Amino acid sequence: MIENKKLPHSTVEIRGEIATDFFESFRAEALTARGQEVKLPGFRPGHIPNEVLTREIGEETVLRRMAELALNRYYPTMLSENKIDALDRPSISITKIASGNPLGFTITTAVHPKVSLPDYRALAREVVKVKPSEDKKGSPSTEGEPLTSTRDKHRLGMIDKILATTPIELPPILIESELETMIAEMRHEVSRLGLPFDKYLEHLKKTEADLKREWQSQAERRVKTGLILAAIAKAEKIEAPPAGLETELKHLLEQHPQSASWRTDRARAYLAGLIINERVFKLLETGEQKGPS
Secondary structure, eight states: OEEEEEETTTEEEEEEEEOHHHHHTTHHHHHHHHHTTOOOTTSOTTOSOHHHHHHHHOHHHHHHHHHHHHHHHHHHHHHHHTTOOBOSOOEEEEEEOOTTSOEEEEEEEEBOOOOOOOOHHHHHHHSOOOOGGGOSSOOBOTTSOBSSOHHHHHHHHHHHHHHHTOOOOOOHHHHHHHHHHHHHHHHHHHHHTTOOHHHHHHHHTOOHHHHHHHHHHHHHHHHHHHHHHHHHHHHTTOOOOHHHHHHHHHHHHHHOGGGGGGOSHHHHHHHHHHHHHHHHHHHHHHSSOOOOO
């Protein structure tokens, strides 16, 4: 039984239970995944008997992993069956979890807010495209494209025009999610320098909460831009061609073989979003849809 309730700011709360049989069907997968990580004397990794492994890591750990797997599998189906047009990254709370029982949960997720689009084609045409020779800050690369891309400047100008005339009620959960993404991006950049993130924050004399407060307006802009691009794509019926999506996914795995785990619905959705956004920008720049096929 699934119940959903509309909340303010384009947010929906979903309450329900996952049937016992479906929940318990993920026990073997949960144990297999954890068994690869646990080291016990006398057993090879991945070959620890389930009973021994459960005693070692605890039943609660197994149940939590089962819940994660079950919800990941059931969530898309639940949205489709209940006609919920949800955006990514829901907030999930487990309300009941026990062996041999249904899994209770509460999910809070943002849904696509209403976007009243302006005449985005006309607004895009108002932005004068800077020629590479007029870009004083950029310098030519080996391929003739300025290091500070004039294309990017033009696209930012078009987005600024559209943002200024498009009011949107931003779901707070999306802004918080974007701030978490920005923190993760900084963590990645700092790790590439070989620095512990907590030491980097100490050097800045700031906390993660400080950074989030400073980045609030930037996060709001990023969220709003994403929603506007999605609304234009929907209005123009722009989609990611399957062949183009597979090409991008193949390219990703060739460049980063360690990312084989990206063969998931989330990875495909992320890549589809990149392709769709590129086609939206091509539409704004030229008035025509272009992109991989």
